[in-house]
Structure formats: C-alpha cells, structure tokens
Amino acid sequence: MKKGHFYGIHRVIEPKGSLPQPAWKIDNTMTLYDNEILIDVKILNIDSASFNQMKEAANGDLEKVKGFILDTVAKRGKQHNPVTGSGGMLIGIVEDIGVNSPALTKGLKKGDEIATLVSLSLTPLFIEEIIKIEEKTAQVFIKGKAILFASGVYAKLPDDIPRKLALAVLDVAGAPAQTAKMTRKGETVVVLGAGGKSGLLSLYQAKTKAGATGKVIALEYDSSAVKMIEELQIADEVYQVDARDSLEVLKIVEEATNGELADLTINCVNVPDTEMSSILATKDEGRVYFFSMATSFTKAALGAEGVGKDIEMIIGNGYTKAHAQIAFDTIRSATLLRSYFEEKYGK
Amino acid sequence: MKKGHFYGIHRVIEPKGSLPQPAWKIDNTMTLYDNEILIDVKILNIDSASFNQMKEAANGDLEKVKGFILDTVAKRGKQHNPVTGSGGMLIGIVEDIGVNSPALTKGLKKGDEIATLVSLSLTPLFIEEIIKIEEKTAQVFIKGKAILFASGVYAKLPDDIPRKLALAVLDVAGAPAQTAKMTRKGETVVVLGAGGKSGLLSLYQAKTKAGATGKVIALEYDSSAVKMIEELQIADEVYQVDARDSLEVLKIVEEATNGELADLTINCVNVPDTEMSSILATKDEGRVYFFSMATSFTKAALGAEGVGKDIEMIIGNGYTKAHAQIAFDTIRSATLLRSYFEEKYGK
Ligand SMILES: NC(=O)c1ccc[n+]([C@@H]2O[C@H](COP(=O)([O-])OP(=O)(O)OC[C@H]3O[C@@H](n4cnc5c(N)ncnc54)[C@H](OP(=O)(O)O)[C@@H]3O)[C@@H](O)[C@H]2O)c1
Ligand SMILES: NC(=O)c1ccc[n+]([C@@H]2O[C@H](COP(=O)([O-])OP(=O)(O)OC[C@H]3O[C@@H](n4cnc5c(N)ncnc54)[C@H](OP(=O)(O)O)[C@@H]3O)[C@@H](O)[C@H]2O)c1
Numbered sequence: 001m002k003k004g005h006f007y008g009i010h011r012v013i014e015p016k017g018s019l020p021q022p023a024w025k026i027d028n029t030m031t032l033y034d035n036e037i038l039i040d041v042k043i044l045n046i047d048s049a050s051f052n053q054m055k056e057a058a059n060g061d062l063e064k065v066k067g068f069i070l071d072t073v074a075k076r077g078k079q080h081n082p083v084t085g086s087g088g089m090l091i092g093i094v095e096d097i098g099v100n101s102p103a104l105t106k107g108l109k110k111g112d113e114i115a116t117l118v119s120l121s122l123t124p125l126f127i128e129e130i131i132k133i134e135e136k137t138a139q140v141f142i143k144g145k146a147i148l149f150a151s152g153v154y155a156k157l158p159d160d161i162p163r164k165l166a167l168a169v170l171d172v173a174g175a176p177a178q179t180a181k182m183t184r185k186g187e188t189v190v191v192l193g194a195g196g197k198s199g200l201l202s203l204y205q206a207k208t209k210a211g212a213t214g215k216v217i218a219l220e221y222d223s224s225a226v227k228m229i230e231e232l233q234i235a236d237e238v239y240q241v242d243a244r245d246s247l248e249v250l251k252i253v254e255e256a257t258n259g260e261l262a263d264l265t266i267n268c269v270n271v272p273d274t275e276m277s278s279i280l281a282t283k284d285e286g287r288v289y290f291f292s293m294a295t296s297f298t299k300a301a302l303g304a305e306g307v308g309k310d311i312e313m314i315i316g317n318g319y320t321k322a323h324a325q326i327a328f329d330t331i332r333s334a335t336l337l338r339s340y341f342e343e344k345y346g347k
Numbered sequence: 348m349k350k351g352h353f354y355g356i357h358r359v360i361e362p363k364g365s366l367p368q369p370a371w372k373i374d375n376t377m378t379l380y381d382n383e384i385l386i387d388v389k390i391l392n393i394d395s396a397s398f399n400q401m402k403e404a405a406n407g408d409l410e411k412v413k414g415f416i417l418d419t420v421a422k423r424g425k426q427h428n429p430v431t432g433s434g435g436m437l438i439g440i441v442e443d444i445g446v447n448s449p450a451l452t453k454g455l456k457k458g459d460e461i462a463t464l465v466s467l468s469l470t471p472l473f474i475e476e477i478i479k480i481e482e483k484t485a486q487v488f489i490k491g492k493a494i495l496f497a498s499g500v501y502a503k504l505p506d507d508i509p510r511k512l513a514l515a516v517l518d519v520a521g522a523p524a525q526t527a528k529m530t531r532k533g534e535t536v537v538v539l540g541a542g543g544k545s546g547l548l549s550l551y552q553a554k555t556k557a558g559a560t561g562k563v564i565a566l567e568y569d570s571s572a573v574k575m576i577e578e579l580q581i582a583d584e585v586y587q588v589d590a591r592d593s594l595e596v597l598k599i600v601e602e603a604t605n606g607e608l609a610d611l612t613i614n615c616v617n618v619p620d621t622e623m624s625s626i627l628a629t630k631d632e633g634r635v636y637f638f639s640m641a642t643s644f645t646k647a648a649l650g651a652e653g654v655g656k657d658i659e660m661i662i663g664n665g666y667t668k669a670h671a672q673i674a675f676d677t678i679r680s681a682t683l684l685r686s687y688f689e690e691k692y693g694k
Contacts, residue, residue, distance in 0.1 A: 007654060009594070019593055019623050021653040022646055085645035121645075122653045153655045174652070246366055247356070276366050290644070290662070297637070297644045297662060298432035298468075299369055305521070305665030306368040306469040307354060308500045315637070315644060315660040318652030 001098060004033030008149035011124055013077070020078075020149070021122035028077035028124040028147075034100040035150035037108070041092040043164065044069075044120065044140040045171045048196065048270040049293040050081035050088065051138040057083075062133045069140065073127050080121035086293040087120030088138075090146055091157065091167050102150055113163070115170045116146070117153040117324060137168060137345055155324040161331060165345040169327045172198035172268075174316060175291045176205040176330050177323035179266055182289060182314075183209035190253055190262040190281045192243045193269030194218035194235065195225030198291055200341075201327060202266050203234045204334045217256050219243060232336045243269045249277035267292045275299040282311050291316035348445060351380030355496035358471055360424070367425075367496070368469035375424035375471040375494075381447040382497035384455070388439040390511065391416075391467065391487040392518045395543065395617040396640040397428035397435065398485040404430075409480045416487065420474050427468040433640040434467030435485075437493060438504065438514050449497055460510065462517045463493070464500040464671060484515060484692055502671040508678060512692040516674045519545035519615075521663060522638045523552040523677050524670035526613055529636060529661075530556035537600055537609040537628045539590045540616030541565035541582065542572030545638055547688075548674060549613050550581045551681045564603050566590060579683045590616045596624035614639045622646040629658050638663035 004010050008020040011027040020026050032038050046054075046069075058064030073079055080087055094112045097104055108114070116123060124147040131141040148154060157166050175198035183189055189206040193199045199218070207216045218235035220226050226240045239252045253261055261283035267274060272294040279300070282288050288311055290300065300313050331338050351357050355367045358374040367373050379385050393401075393416075405411030420426055427434055441459045444451055455461070463470060471494040478488040495501060504513050522545035530536055536553040540546045546565070554563045565582035567573050573587045586599045600608055608630035614621060619641040626647070629635050635658055637647065647660050678685050 017592060017594065018620075019650070019653070021650050022620060022623055085643065086649065118653050118655070119649045121649050151654050245364060247364065273365075273369060276369055293645055293648065295644045296432065297642045297647075298640055300644075300662050301640065301664060302433065302466045302468050303366070303368050306366070306465050307498050308465070308666050309664075310667045311664065313662040313664055315647050315662060317648060317656075317658065317660055319655050320657050 001032060001034040004035045004098065004150065006035070006150045008122070008151065021119065024076065026077040026124055028126045030126050030145045030147070032096055032098050034098040035102070036098045037094060037101055037103055037148040038096040039092040039114070039146045039148060040095045041090050041142055041144045041146050043167055044079060044090045044142060045088045045167045046079070046138045046140060047086040047088040047171070047293055048138060050084045050086045052270050053081060053084050062135060065133060066130050069130065070127060073125055078121060078123055078125050084293060085121070089116050089120060089167065089171050090123070091115045091163060092146065095145070113157045114154045115157060115167055116148055117155055117170060117173070117319065119318065123147065137164065139164060139167065153319065158328055161328060162342065162346055165331070165341050168197055168341065168345050169201065169331055170324055172201060173323040173327035174318040174320060175266070175268060176201035177320045177326040178289060178316065180205040180209055180326060181320065182264055182287065185209065185211045186213040187263040188215045188217070188257055188260065190217045190219065190265045192219050192265065192267045192274060192278060193292065195220040195222060195229055196268055196270065199268035200232070200234065200337060201330050202268060203229070204330055204337060206266065207234055217253065219249065219252065228340065232340060234334065234337060243274040243277050244271070246276040246280050250280040253281040262286055264289065267295065270294060272296065276303050279304050279307065279309055279311065282309070284310055287312045287314065289314050289316060348379060348381040351382045351445065351497065353382070353497045355469070355498065368466065371423065373424040373471055375473045377473050377492045377494070379443055379445050381445045382449070383445045384441060384448055384450055384495040385443040386439040386461070386493045386495060387442045388437050388489055388491045388493050390514055391426060391437045391489060392435045392514045393485045393487060394433040394435040394518070394640055395485060397431045397433045399617050400428065400431050409482060412480060413477045416477065417474060420472055425468060425470055425472050431640060432468070436463050436467060436514065436518050437470070438462045438510060439493065442492070460504045461501045462504060462514055463495055464502055464517060464520070464666065466665065470494065484511065486511060486514065500666060505675055508675060509689065509693055512678070512688050515544055515688065515692050516548065516678055517671055519548060520670040520674035521665040521667060522613070522615060523548035524667045524673040525636060525663065527552040527556055527673060528667065529611055529634065532556065532558045533560040534610040535562045535564070535604055535607065537564045537566060537612045539566050539612065539614045539621060539625060540639065542567040542569060542576055543615055543617065546615035547579070547581065547684060548677050549615060550576070551677055551684060553613065554581055564600065564609070566596065566599065575687065579687060581681065581684060590621040590624050591618065593623040593627050597627040600628040609633055611636065614642065617641060619643065623650050626651050626654065626656055626658065629656070631657055634659045634661065636661050636663060
C-alpha cells in the first residue's frame with residue numbers, strides 16, 4: 001500500500017499543492033492508500049444550497065440533476081458543486097481500512113455502517129450508477145465508492161435512529177451544536193430558514209439554552225412550514241416572511257422584540273441574498289451565525305459596515321466537537337420534532 | 348427637498364427592495380434628499396482586493412484601470428467592483444447637508460473635510476474626470492461628487508495626520524480595532540499579509556494587546572516587505588511565505604510555535620485562496636479573523652470542516668465602535684510605523 005498524506009494531499013490533481021477541499025480536481029481511483037478508508041456508498045445527502053441550485057438550473061427535471069452530479073464527479077473526482085462550492089455527505093459500509101488508518105485504533109471494522117462528517121466537496125467519489133434521487137430529502141441513492149482520508153471525521157450510525165434520518169441530521173450537525181454553544185440564557189434568538197433541517201434543530205437548541213426567560217423567533221418562507229413549526233412547539237413566535245426582504249424582516253423582528261432586535265441571529269436559509277436581513281435583525285453588539293452555504297463573504301462584511309452595525313459575524317464551520325452526538329441527542333429529546341423528521345425521512 | 352430613507356433605499360434602482368450595498372444599481376443623480384450629505388470628492392481609496400483584481404485584468408495598464416472604474420460607476424452608480432464585490436472609501440469636502448441629516452446635530456458643516464467610513468460599494472458616486480491613479484497607494488484622484496446616507500458613518504480628518512495617510516489608514520480601520528478587541532494577553536497571534544496597510548496596523552495592535560508574554564508572528568510574501576517589518580519592530584518573528592501555500596504556512600507556524608499553532612490568526616491578504624492557510628495555522632478552539640475581502644465563505648466553512656478543526660471564523664466587519672479613533676491612535680503611537688506610512692503616502 002502506498003503511503004497517504006494525513007490531509008489527503010496525495011490525491012490532489014489540480015492545482016498542485018492545494019488541499020483536497022479547495023482543489024479543482026482530485027484523484028478518485030478506488031485503490032486504497034495506507035491511511036485511508038474505502039466506503040461502499042449507499043446514499044449521498046446533497047447539500048441543500050447545492051441541490052436547490054441544480055434543481056433550478058434543471059427546471060426541476062431530476063434526470064438533468066442526475067446528469068449534473070455525474071458530470072461534476074467525472075470532472076472533479078468529487079461531488080463539489082462548482083456554482084455553490086458546497087457538497088453534502090454520505091453513508092455507506094466500510095469495505096476496507098488502510099493498515100495505518102487512525103480509525104483502526106478507534107475500533108472501526110469492515111462492515112460497519114458510517115456517515116462521513118466531512119463535506120463531499122473533498123471526498124474522492126466514484127459513481128457506478130445513480131439509482132434514484134429523492135426530491136423532498138435531497139438524498140441520492142447510488143452504487144459507488146468513496147475514500148475517507150486519515151484526517152476525515154466520521155460517525156458510526158446509532159441503532160435507535162433510522163439511517164436516512166441520521167444522514168439528514170448529520171448533514172447539518174454543525175448548526176444545532178453551534179447554536180447550543182452560542183446561545184446564552186435569557187437571550188432573544190432569531191432563526192431564518194427556520195423550517196428546514198438545520199433551522200428546526202437550531203430552534204430546539206436555542207430554546208433549550210435561552211430558557212424560559214429567553215425568546216426564540218422563527219422566520220420561515222413557506223406557510224405550511226410556518227404551521228408545522230407552530231405545531232412542533234419549538235419556537236416562541238413564528239412569522240412568515242421572505243428572508244431576502246430585509247426591510248420586512250427588520251419590521252417583523254422590531255415588532256416582535258419591542259425594537260430591541262436579536263442578541264443572536266442564526267441563518268439557515270438555502271438561497272442567496274439573505275445577509276442584509278440577518279444583519280438588520282441583530283442588535284448592536286449582537287452576533288450573527290451564518291450557517292447558510294449561500295452566504296457571500298463580501299455582502300456580509302460590507303453590508304454590516306454599510307449600515308454601521310457593530311456585530312460579530314461568524315462563518316458556519318460544519319465541524320465542532322461532539323456535533324454528531326448533539327444532533328442525535330436533539331432528535332432523541334425532541335419528541336414532536338423526531339416524529340416530524342421520521343415522517344419526512346422514514347422510520 | 349425630497350424625503351430620503353435612513354438606509355438610502357430611495358436610491359436603489361435594481362433590484363427593488365434591496366439595500367444600496369447588495370443592490371446592482373443605485374441612483375447617482377447629485378440632487379440632495381433631505382437627510383443626505385453631498386460631498387465634493389477629492390480622492391478615492393480603492394479597496395486593495397479590488398485594485399489588485401483590476402490591475403491584473405488590465406495587465407498593469409493604468410489607463411485600462413481608469414476605464415474599468417468609469418465603466419463600473421456608469422453602470423452601477425457606485426464604485427462596486429463586480430468581480431470582487433468590494434469598494435473602498437473616499438475623502439472630500441462637504442458641499443451641502445440635507446436639512447434633516449443627523450450630521451447637523453453632530454456639528455458637521457459645509458466646507459469640512461471628511462472621509463466616508465462606509466464602503467464605496469454602496470456610495471452614490473458621480474465621476475466627472477479621473478485626474479490620476481497612483482499605483483503604489485491604490486488612490487484615485489478625481490473630480491466628482493458623492494452622497495452619504497443618513498446611516499452612513501464618516502470621520503472628520505484630524506489636523507495632525509496628512510490626508511492621504513489618513514485615507515489609507517481609515518480604509519482598513521476595522522482591522523486594527525478588531526485585532527485589539529480580539530487579542531488576549533499572552534496569546535500567539537499570526538498575521539497573514541502582514542506587510543500591507545491592514546497587516547501592519549494589526550501587528551501593532553496584536554503586539555500591544557498580547558504583551559511581553561504573547562508572541563506575534565508576521566507572514567509576508569515580499570522579501571523587501573519582510574525586511575521592512577523587521578525594521579519596524581512590530582512583530583516578534585517575521586517569515587517569508589506565499590499565503591496560498593497552506594502546507595508551507597502550516598510548517599512555518601508549527602516550527603515557530605513548537606507545534607502549538609496560533610490562538611488567533613488575522614488574514615490581511617489581498618489575493619484569493621488563503622483560507623486553508625489561515626485554518627491550518629490556527630490551533631483547535633482558536634479563532635480566525637478574515638479581514639481579507641478575497642475570502643470565500645464556502646472555502647472557509649468547508650475547509651475547516653474538511654480538516655476537522657473546531658475553530659471560530661469571523662467575517663471582517665469593516666465597522667466597529669471607535670475604529671477610526673483606534674486607527675489614528677495606532678499611527679500616533681507607533682513612531683516607526685508612522686514614518687513608514689508617511690514615506691509611502693506622503694507627509
Ligand atoms: N455550514 C455548514 O457546514 C453547512 C452544512 C450543511 C448545510 N449548510 C447550509 O445550511 C443551509 C440550510 O440547510 P438545510 O439542510 O437545513 O436546508 P433545508 O432543509 O432545505 O432548509 C432550507 C430552509 O430555508 C427556507 N427558505 C428558502 N428560501 C427562503 C426564503 N426566501 N425566505 C425564507 N426562508 C427560505 C426553506 O423554506 P422552504 O421550505 O419554503 O423552501 C427551508 O425552510 C443551506 O444553505 C445549506 O447549504 C451548511
Ligand atoms: N473587511 C473589510 O471591511 C475590509 C476593508 C478594507 C480592506 N479589506 C481587505 O483587506 C485586505 C488587505 O487590505 P490592505 O489595504 O491592507 O491591502 P494591502 O496594503 O495591499 O496589503 C496586502 C498584503 O497582502 C500581501 N500579499 C499579497 N499576495 C500575497 C501572498 N500570496 N502571500 C502572502 N501575502 C500576500 C501583500 O504583499 P505584497 O506587498 O507582496 O503584495 C500585502 O502585504 C484586502 O483583501 C482588502 O480587500 C477589508
């Protein structure tokens with residue numbers, strides 16, 4: 001077995017010297033290096049911003065979306081959407097483990113079912129066949145293989161959570177974990193894109209941490225999702241609004257907070273142009289957590305400066321310690337939320 | 348006088364409902380609304396990432412850069428570089444003040460010389476003529492007018508700092524102010540792009556706040572700039588490296604910190620693809636402050652996740668309280684640094 005680099009540099013084809021994530025193209029030959037893990041892939045969970053972009057570009061034609069995915073993987077060696085820059089994750093069965101893989105010392109065995117917790121945008125992937133695309137979950141069932149580098153994070157799937165549900169939840173595991181870390185008791189938290197996967201999990205953690213003296217405000221676009229959030233009882237108030245309409249968002253948050261605005265705003269929307277709404281919703285010296293992959297760095301930086309808002313804006317790092325555990329625990333404790341997720345993703 | 352909106356929405360042409368910064372096109376007619384300020388513009392300070400991009404696209408031909416600027420302002424009503432998304436700032440003389448401008452209560456008068464502290468990417472600008480472009484400072488001398496909205500932040504120029512120097516320093520005022528806020532005593536701070544305007548000011552603040560028990564490491568591309576930083580005595584260690592070469596950056600920072608890495612990394616580079624270097628240079632649970640406008644949101648978010656780094660990544664908000672004051676005070680206290688800046692920007 002050839003020796004692999006901890007960060008997977010040995011598979012970078014273009015540009016040389018780059019790491020696998022920023023690289024344009026990586027090597028997806030399925031021959032194992034000494035510290036890698038080979039995975040027999042079952043399901044890809046496409047990142048929401050990416051799936052949304054492909055669906056729009058394909059005018060909703062899922063056969064075309066299939067074509068986009070196959071094309072991207074053929075060209076780049078990974079499912080790294082060239083427009084949104086984002087990926088997603090996968091689940092599969094461990095087929096082989098390199099002799100020097102750190103996973104060996106952690107007890108990983110051939111035949112274990114795992115989810116990768118690093119983005120598809122850096123994961124060598126080979127697709128033999130796309131079996132089907134499930135539109136409502138953005139999950140793609142394939143025959144194929146993938147490689148996990150020595151630095152790659154993964155989670156074994158728990159027995160008490162169905163695998164499709166586990167995959168959906170793990171894809172956005174960073175959001176509830178960061179929300180839990182960032183929310184302080186008594187705070188007012190606004191969640192944009194509250195009805196999506198990451199939004200719902202974040203609402204629950206925000207409410208748990210802000211406590212009875214805090215206030216969690218959910219903003220959602222879709223009227224049926226608004227109703228669903230109300231029924232799940234995980235937000236103090238729910239409003240229907242287009243997150244791109246920054247003045248309308250400002251008005252709603254002003255009214256809901258007596259003009260005080262949010263201490264913390266969590267952006268979980270999957271479409272572009274919602275930076276300004278997040279900024280205006282937040283009080284001076286407050287914080288904005290941009291989990292959305294459709295966030296533009298310059299729009300956020302210059303948007304806040306442009307309105308003279310002294311706020312801290314944080315880039316949604318997909319990884320934080322124990323994030324998989326926190327995501328699973330959220331599902332385990334939030335009974336109503338779990339039922340909703342099970343209905344959507346299967347029991 | 349017509350009534351203007353606090354955030355300048357009344358001048359947004361396209362798309363409707365947007366704020367001036369994210370808007371594609373704004374109205375640069377120089378007729379004053381009741382809460383606006385009209386400025387007789389003297390110098391534009393083009394954002395470094397933007398100037399660099401235009402210079403590269405023009406193969407160094409400054410006449411072509413002139414053309415780009417005139418074209419952008421004609422099309423968008425503002426100097427909002429469509430490629431980098433960034434702007435810059437300006438200085439000029441107050442020509443008129445709307446009767447309901449909040450600046451009146453703050454004592455601003457016609458004839459005062461001010462610098463705008465909001466980005467050119469949202470400032471209505473009309474250029475009659477570009478007199479000259481100064482390459483080494485990215486300053487553009489023009490005949491023209493600009494508008495500042497009621498929400499727009501500005502600073503009166505102090506008597507003891509030359510105006511070209513003041514402009515250069517104010518353009519990047521967010522960086523030293525945020526560095527001062529973020530650096531804790533005894534910390535190890537790495538600054539990428541340390542030899543530029545924002546880099547030098549940030550080095551000084553980092554060293555001041557980290558104190559004798561802290562360590563400030565400057566990374567710079569250019570060998571003469573490396574020497575200059577050493578002479579200015581504002582960093583504990585200086586290394587020459589290409590900030591895009593993430594593995595080399597990692598190696599240098601590892602060696603300089605006995606493998607500990609940085610508590611805080613400040614990215615002040617003006618070229619793309621330096622996210623990974625910033626991430627690798629930073630220790631687990633450390634922080635990265637991305638001041639660079641060439642930062643990609645997805646590259647940062649997915650890059651950190653890809654290598655399993657639990658770090659906080661902050662979007663460089665150009666505004667924070669007292670940032671102009673902190674920037675001027677930096678220049679006033681750092682004697683050697685001041686001489687260097689005066690040599691470059693004029694006394
Ligand atoms: N930082 C990271 O590491 C990371 C990891 C994974 C995902 N993400 C990103 O996080 C975001 C959310 O992901 P997700 O999986 O939770 O997505 P999701 O389940 O598809 O949810 C997206 C939500 O945004 C809502 N939305 C869409 N357009 C809207 C608008 N104009 N106004 C208000 N709400 C709107 C959707 O409402 P509808 O139901 O009406 O469409 C939905 O509730 C995506 O951008 C994704 O790329 C980031
Ligand atoms: N967030 C905000 O509000 C805000 C406001 C203003 C500016 N900015 C951004 O902040 C950044 C710095 O601005 P500035 O005015 O300080 O720029 P600057 O004075 O032009 O400095 C840029 C520095 O980056 C260095 N550099 C360029 N390529 C490099 C490479 N490959 N490796 C290492 N260093 C490299 C340059 O070195 P050389 O001397 O060799 O070129 C220079 O020292 C820019 O991206 C700018 O857009 C942000």
